[in-house]
Amino acid sequence: MSRRTPFRGALLGLVARKPMSGYDLAKVFDSTLANVWSAKHSQIYPELASMHEDGLLEMREAGSRRRKEYAITDRGREELAHWLTETLPTAGIVRNDALLRSFFLGYLSLEDAQEFLRRERERHAHQLEVYRADMASGGPGAEDGWTGGIPLEAGIRYERMMVDWAEWALDEVARLDRERTPAGRARRSV
Amino acid sequence: MSRRTPFRGALLGLVARKPMSGYDLAKVFDSTLANVWSAKHSQIYPELASMHEDGLLEMREAGSRRRKEYAITDRGREELAHWLTETLPTAGIVRNDALLRSFFLGYLSLEDAQEFLRRERERHAHQLEVYRADMASGGPGAEDGWTGGIPLEAGIRYERMMVDWAEWALDEVARLDRERTPAGRARRSV
DNA sequence: GCCTCCATGTAATTGGTTACATGATTCT
DNA sequence: AGAATCATGTAACCAATTACATGGAGGC
Numbered sequence: 001m002s003r004r005t006p007f008r009g010a011l012l013g014l015v016a017r018k019p020m021s022g023y024d025l026a027k028v029f030d031s032t033l034a035n036v037w038s039a040k041h042s043q044i045y046p047e048l049a050s051m052h053e054d055g056l057l058e059m060r061e062a063g064s065r066r067r068k069e070y071a072i073t074d075r076g077r078e079e080l081a082h083w084l085t086e087t088l089p090t091a092g093i094v095r096n097d098a099l100l101r102s103f104f105l106g107y108l109s110l111e112d113a114q115e116f117l118r119r120e121r122e123r124h125a126h127q128l129e130v131y132r133a134d135m136a137s138g139g140p141g142a143e144d145g146w147t148g149g150i151p152l153e154a155g156i157r158y159e160r161m162m163v164d165w166a167e168w169a170l171d172e173v174a175r176l177d178r179e180r181t182p183a184g185r186a187r188r189s190v
Numbered sequence: 191m192s193r194r195t196p197f198r199g200a201l202l203g204l205v206a207r208k209p210m211s212g213y214d215l216a217k218v219f220d221s222t223l224a225n226v227w228s229a230k231h232s233q234i235y236p237e238l239a240s241m242h243e244d245g246l247l248e249m250r251e252a253g254s255r256r257r258k259e260y261a262i263t264d265r266g267r268e269e270l271a272h273w274l275t276e277t278l279p280t281a282g283i284v285r286n287d288a289l290l291r292s293f294f295l296g297y298l299s300l301e302d303a304q305e306f307l308r309r310e311r312e313r314h315a316h317q318l319e320v321y322r323a324d325m326a327s328g329g330p331g332a333e334d335g336w337t338g339g340i341p342l343e344a345g346i347r348y349e350r351m352m353v354d355w356a357e358w359a360l361d362e363v364a365r366l367d368r369e370r371t372p373a374g375r376a377r378r379s380v
Numbered sequence: 381g382c383c384t385c386c387a388t389g390t391a392a393t394t395g396g397t398t399a400c401a402t403g404a405t406t407c408t
Numbered sequence: 409a410g411a412a413t414c415a416t417g418t419a420a421c422c423a424a425t426t427a428c429a430t431g432g433a434g435g436c
Contacts, residue, residue, distance in 0.1 A: 022416070036293075037284070065403085066415065096225075100223070103223075103337060105340060173337070211386095382436090384433105397422075402418105405413085
C-alpha cells in the first residue's frame with residue numbers, strides 16, 4: 001500500500017494531463033500551484049522515483065539533457081480517482097502569518113496598525129491584478145481534465161475579499177482607537 | 191540574537207494579553223487560532239522554555255499541579271513590536287488541499303465533481319455558522335491589545351466567499367460538462 | 381476506586397526547505 | 409568564451425506532528 005498524500009495527488013493530476021519531467025513539474029508548483037500547494041525539485045524528484053517504483057507512473061528518457069518524462073499508468077489513474085473521490089481534504093489554512101498578526105493590532109499605535117493594513121490591502125490588490133491578468137489572457141482552458149479556471153476564480157474572489165476586509169479593518173482600527181482614547185491620539189506601539 | 195518566527199510572535203502576543211501556561215496556550219492554538227496558526231503542546235513547551243532563556247518571558251510556578259505561568263517581559267514586548275512592525279508576513283496560503291483538488295475536477299464524472307463541490311459548500315457553510323455564533327456571543331472584545339474581532343471578520347468573509355464560490359463552481363462544472371459532451375451524459379470518473 | 385481533566389515534558393518520525401553538487405545545451 | 413537555462417540528483421537541516429510517558433487534583 002502506497003502513501004496517499006495531497007502531494008502525490010498533485011503529481012498524479014498533473015502528469016495525467018500530459019507527461020512531464022520533474023523539471024516541468026517544479027515550474028508548475030512554482031507558478032500555477034504556488035498559492036495552493038508548493039514543492040521544490042528536491043522533493044519532487046525522489047517522489048517521482050518512488051511513485052514509479054509503486055507502479056503509478058511510467059518513465060522514459062526523453063530528448064537530450066538526460067530529461068526523464070513521467071506519464072500516468074492505469075494504477076496511477078485509479079489512485080488519482082481514489083484520492084479525489086474517497087478521501088476528504090486535509091485541513092485548510094492553518095498557517096496565515098498576516099491574519100495571525102491581525103489579532104495583535106491593538107498593541108500597535110493607530111498609525112502602525114494602519115500601515116500594516118494598508119500594506120496588506122496593496123499586497124492583495126496586487127495579487128488580484130495578477131490573477132485577473134491570468135484570467136484575461138485566455139485563462140486556463142479546460143482540456144484534458146484540467147479545470148484550472150475553477151481554482152483561479154477562487155483566487156480572484158479570495159484576493160478581492162481580502163482587499164475589502166483590509167478596507168473594513170482600517171475603519172475598524174480607527175473606531176477602536178476612538179473608543180479607547182475618547183480624548184484623542186498619540187501613543188506608541190506596544 | 192534569538193529566532194524571529196510567527197510562532198514566537200503568536201506566543202508573545204498571547205502572553206502579552208495575560209500571563210498563561212503552556213496548557214492554556216495549547217487550548218488557544220487549538221480553538222481561536224486553529225484556522226490561522228496551529229501548534230501542539232509538544233511544540234509549545236520547549237519554545238516557552240527557550241523564550242524564557244532568551245529573556246522574552248518570565249515564569250512563575252502557579253497553583254498546584256506544577257502549573258507554570260509565563261508573562262511577557264520588556265524585552266519580549268520589544269520583540270513583539272519588532273515582529274509586528276519591522277518584518278513582513280511570510281507567504282500566505284501555500285497548502286490548500288481542497289483547492290488543489292479543484293484543479294482536477296475534470297477527471298471526475300459530473301456527478302462526482304458535483305458531490306465534491308456540494309461537500310465543500312456544506313463544510314464552509316458550517317464553518318460560517320460557527321464563526322457567526324462566535325461573533326454573536328459577544329464576540330472577541332478589544333481589551334488588552336486583543337483585536338480578535340478583526341481576524342474573525344476575515345474568517346466570516348472567507349467562509350461566505352467559499353460558499354459562493356462553490357455555488358458558482360457547481361454551475362461551472364455543469365457548463366463545462368455540457369460543452370464537453372454536447373450530446374449528453376454518462377461517463378465515469380478518470 | 382475510577383474517570384476525567386489539568387498539566388508538563390521527551391522521543392521518534394515526517395514533510396519540506398536550503399544548500400550542495402554536477403553536467404548538457406543553447407544563446408549571445 | 410561565458411552566461412543563461414535546462415535538467416537531475418543528494419545531504420543537511422528545521423519545523424511540526426504523533427506517539428510515548430508521567431503525575432496531580434477533583435468529581436462521582
